[in-house]
């Protein structure tokens with residue numbers, strides 16, 4: 001675990017965007033549920049535990065379409081009719097494929113070797129061309145970027161930033177803000193702690209930016225990663241971005257070895273605590289949330305595993321309000 005007691009007072013610049021107004025125009029948009037789970041509050045010794053349940057978001061079983069939809073919309077304004085190109089661990093690619101069909105353009109989605117065949121089929125089922133590479137996620141992103149660069153008729157819609165590629169990932173982060181604005185409205189006040197599942201850290205960037213605005217309450221932000229792909233945790237320990245090797249993980253959406261370059265300075269400044277969890281702990285959380293009536297896949301349920309691992313060190317008050325972002329449904 002990593003903790004940074006001074007990060008709560010960090011203040012980041014706000015970023016205005018009209019992503020939420022755009023989301024409201026999409027068919028089927030409505031805020032996702034925020035579910036009170038008193039049994040977990042008792043277990044953790046806090047006042048309330050609430051789960052933001054992203055198992056059904058704009059017709060897909062994960063939050064990722066919030067970022068992909070806004071970014072695809074913006075990219076296609078710049079490059080009308082372009083083929084949308086991306087690499088994915090699963091949810092982002094499916095969301096880009098869905099949006100390409102929505103906007104009537106073709107899509108090519110690069111996927112890493114560890115992707116389950118059924119996940120690749122879901123992406124292909126949206127009408128996208130799926131290219132499976134015998135590489136990990138980070139290299140699949142490089143391949144997608146190279147493929148997109150080969151023709152002006154192709155546009156990369158990637159959910160992670162690197163030097164020289166920040167505009168599109170910025171739109172993706174802006175799109176994730178919708179989830180946080182809904183949460184504010186549903187809760188009526190800032191929580192004491194929000195737990196966030198982390199792959200490349202773009203969702204986490206959105207959360208930290210949102211909860212480090214000037215003049216507003218600054219809740220504790222806890223990041224949760226697989227112990228086999230803990231790039232944010234390792235980077236925080238090192239004090240600089242480091243790439244970690246990745247293998248297989250049940251938390252497929254979190255299986256990334258390199259933190260987004262745009263996310264890094266925001267996380268380094270404003271993230272309070274980071275923890276890594278095992279596959280077994282995540283699967284136990286999937287089962288426990290399922291038993292409480294919340295459909296949560298391993299990447300989403302990781303936040304319950306994370307708060308279980310970190311609760312003692314965080315010394316939360318017994319009336320604390322804890323929000324867990326459950327970013328995907330359980331498809332198994």
Ligand SMILES: Cc1ncc(COP(=O)(O)O)c(C=O)c1O
Nearest residue numbers: 091199200201202203253327328
């Ligand atoms: C279900 C789910 N949760 C969380 C994340 C993490 O988001 P990020 O890669 O922005 O850290 C992902 C990323 O694909 C995901 O699919």
